[in-house]
Amino acid sequence: MPENPFPITNGIPPARALLGQRIRDLIQASVCAQDNDANLTTAAEQIEAITEALRAPGTTPPLLLTALEGGGHLSINNPLEGPGNPLAPPLSWTRIDPTSVSADVLLGPAHEGPPGRVHGGWVAAVLDHVLGRATAAAGYPGMTASLTVDYHHGTPYAVPLTAEGRLVRRDGRKLHATGELKAGDVVCASATAILVHFGADRFPVSTKD
Structure with a gap:
């Protein structure tokens, strides 16, 4: 390395x-x-x-x-x-294992979009970062090529949220990942992404062949 x-x-x-x-x-x-x-x-x-x-x-x-x-x-x-x-916010990582990551996050009034709800751009940013973390934790750091976010419920602020991400599969340099942002048991938003894997010289994390 x-x-x-x-x-x-x-x-x-x-x-x-x-x-x-x-x-x-x-x-x-x-x-x-x-x-x-x-x-x-x-x-x-x-x-x-x-x-x-x-x-x-x-x-x-x-x-x-x-x-x-x-x-x-x-x-x-x-x-x-x-x-x-x-x-x-910042994200506080509670679990990082070889296939997935989880983080706690508390967003506040500065992140408000619709009244009483987090701006959708911040929701997307959190999910994008968590999916990137998931691929890196699996040994394949990458940069997002495409991100699709589905908003299921308005995301409340000033309440604890959990962001989860996982690497689903790898096709050559293409990394497929999914994740969710939850308030308790309620899935506020979910995301799928394709990331492009790059070498260890671009990111300080152990990689796999």
Whole structure:
């Protein structure tokens, strides 16, 4: 297997995870804030100052990985699973085995589309990521070529959700995967996807022939 070209840390940097969570809280608070111009303007000025203090000179690639127990890696700044990325819910992996993955996720008001429901784009993004995780866990990392999502019920936010994905079969470089997003026992959405397998030099995960 080629030497891993990606930066890997020993665990999740606590300060990065804490910053990600605090900004995540800020995003949720901002979309629910009362429309008081003075307070919002003051908050914006304070946030601007903090942003300038954090802004790094030049461009730093965001990819940063840490090993997961049981194999594979967690992308710390990924917009779906990364605890260091304020855009991420994030997904919390509860099971990764050779054929399937499962993750818990809690979406909030910032993810709202229809009143009281998660935006369908976020539902699709969660399912897309989980299906990619499933193929990688099976030893065949890939990129999505096509994704079909069926919305069965409106997905509620502020309640625990479970996302599940599995690799169904492999046809050469084509990977066929399926998954569901559930609220309790209710399947809110399901997805099928075709992914294209790429080599180990493009993704840090053990592969099979």
